[in-house]
Amino acid sequence: MRTQVAIIGAGPSGLLLGQLLHKAGIDAIIVERQSGDYVLGRIRAGVLEQVTTDLLDEAGVGQRMHREGLVHGGFDMLFKGERHRIDLHRLTGGKNVMVYGQTEVTHDLMDARQAAGLTTIYEASQVSVHDFESAKPRVRYEKDGQTHEIECDFIAGCDGFHGVCRASVPKRAITEFEKIYPFGWLGMLSDTPPVHHELIYANSTRGFALCSQRSHTRSRYYLQVPMTDTVENWSDAAFWDELRLRLDPAAREQLVTGPALEKSIAPLRSFVAEPMRFGQMFLAGDAAHIVPPTGAKGLNLAATDVKYLSSAFIEHYQDKSDAGIDHYSARCLRRIWRAERFSWWFTGLMHNFPENGPIGQKLQEAELDYIVNSEVGARSVAENYVGLPLDFGE
Ligand code: APR
Numbered sequence: 548m549r550t551q552v553a554i555i556g557a558g559p560s561g562l563l564l565g566q567l568l569h570k571a572g573i574d575a576i577i578v579e580r581q582s583g584d585y586v587l588g589r590i591r592a593g594v595l596e597q598v599t600t601d602l603l604d605e606a607g608v609g610q611r612m613h614r615e616g617l618v619h620g621g622f623d624m625l626f627k628g629e630r631h632r633i634d635l636h637r638l639t640g641g642k643n644v645m646v647y648g649q650t651e652v653t654h655d656l657m658d659a660r661q662a663a664g665l666t667t668i669y670e671a672s673q674v675s676v677h678d679f680e681s682a683k684p685r686v687r688y689e690k691d692g693q694t695h696e697i698e699c700d701f702i703a704g705c706d707g708f709h710g711v712c713r714a715s716v717p718k719r720a721i722t723e724f725e726k727i728y729p730f731g732w733l734g735m736l737s738d739t740p741p742v743h744h745e746l747i748y749a750n751s752t753r754g755f756a757l758c759s760q761r762s763h764t765r766s767r768y769y770l771q772v773p774m775t776d777t778v779e780n781w782s783d784a785a786f787w788d789e790l791r792l793r794l795d796p797a798a799r800e801q802l803v804t805g806p807a808l809e810k811s812i813a814p815l816r817s818f819v820a821e822p823m824r825f826g827q828m829f830l831a832g833d834a835a836h837i838v839p840p841t842g843a844k845g846l847n848l849a850a851t852d853v854k855y856l857s858s859a860f861i862e863h864y865q866d867k868s869d870a871g872i873d874h875y876s877a878r879c880l881r882r883i884w885r886a887e888r889f890s891w892w893f894t895g896l897m898h899n900f901p902e903n904g905p906i907g908q909k910l911q912e913a914e915l916d917y918i919v920n921s922e923v924g925a926r927s928v929a930e931n932y933v934g935l936p937l938d939f940g941e
């Protein structure tokens with residue numbers, strides 16, 4: 548088989564890249580280790596920056612998002628038992644965010660790919676990448692007991708944190724920066740109306756809580772828990788009881804409980820791999836970086852990597868210029884580090900760190916007091932939350 552761009556991974560990064568390349572008439576094949584149903588079964592964050600919604604429109608997959616997604620012009624910060632609204636719309640001169648689950652984004656991208664008759668090889672095993680330092684890279688995989696090989700011009704490593712692409716780079720050619728947080732997020736999805744029409748980020752002495760949503764009838768809640776906890780320890784009733792204890796009296800009153808559709812615990816990590824280009828192979832999305840979920844930057848960063856990468860490939864094929872390719876890694880990394888900083892800072896502000904003792908809690912509360920009562924403080928949070936423009940720093 549031969550293609551122009553071999554994409555490894557059919558998560559949101561790989562699928563969006565495939566779609567943007569298809570629109571530009573560039574040939575791509577996606578190779579995915581799992582089945583399509585498995586990919587759709589993963590529940591992840593659900594807040595899209597405007598840059599991301601614009602990109603989904605550009606890829607031609609924004610219709611359902613505009614119909615079913617919820618536009619939010621602000622969110623609440625809760626601390627010392629009181630809620631304070633961050634007015635994103637006013638503080639950023641008119642920007643909003645879109646609440647629409649990543650699972651739905653993936654679904655829309657899969658449907659568009661299928662409708663266009665494009666090739667995705669699901670359930671490929673033993674995927675390996677070869678000769679990416681040469682002009683003739685190759686991808687090999689096994690499917691139904693047979694070995695297959697794809698010859699290509701470029702390999703796009705969109706294969707997530709545990710993927711094969713980054714792992715195939717010689718150690719001396721890559722630098723990894725990592726911080727693992729001493730707690731996780733226990734997430735619960737339920738068919739109950741959200742406790743509030745916007746999101747609530749809660750700092751409490753019992754630990755962080757987040758009230759999010761997927762629709763007017765479906766809620767997504769999170770609790771900070773020790774990584775030693777297991778989902779089996781947390782009955783639905785225990786989850787709701789603990790969430791109530793971390794909320795303010797009005798929200799506690801409003802909270803509608805019900806059975807969990809899904810419960811899972813996710814670790815929190817900050818991670819960046821530098822650079823993101825190795826000859827003819829490029830990393831994008833979770834393959835190159837992870838942010839803790841506080842602020843929901845993961846998918847948004849992945850989407851902007853993919854935008855830069857698709858533009859670079861388009862420049863290469865259409866304009867015969869490699870400027871975009873040469874600039875790709877530095878261009879992405881500047882934006883990534885800005886989002887890494889914000890996600891790390893927001894995580895530190897909102898979570899309980901037992902090792903910091905009572906003074907840690909007092910200092911967080913003082914900082915939150917500053918943020919919600921200072922125009923400059925609130926604007927700084929809002930500006931980062933809605934995300935940087937695509938041409939940031941250029
Ligand atoms: N071969 C083929 N596919 C692979 C391999 C491999 N060796 N390893 C991993 N994959 C696939 C995974 O099964 C997965 O479907 O690559 C895909 C990577 O998808 P994601 O992990 O979702 O990563 P990405 O597409 O970059 O998505 C960006 O934004 O909100 C965040 O973390 C969240 O997933 C989200 C990310």
Ligand code: PHB
Pocket residue numbers: 591592593594746757759760767840841842843
């Ligand atoms: C979610 O809805 O899953 C979500 C929302 C906001 C976050 C993280 C996760 O910061």
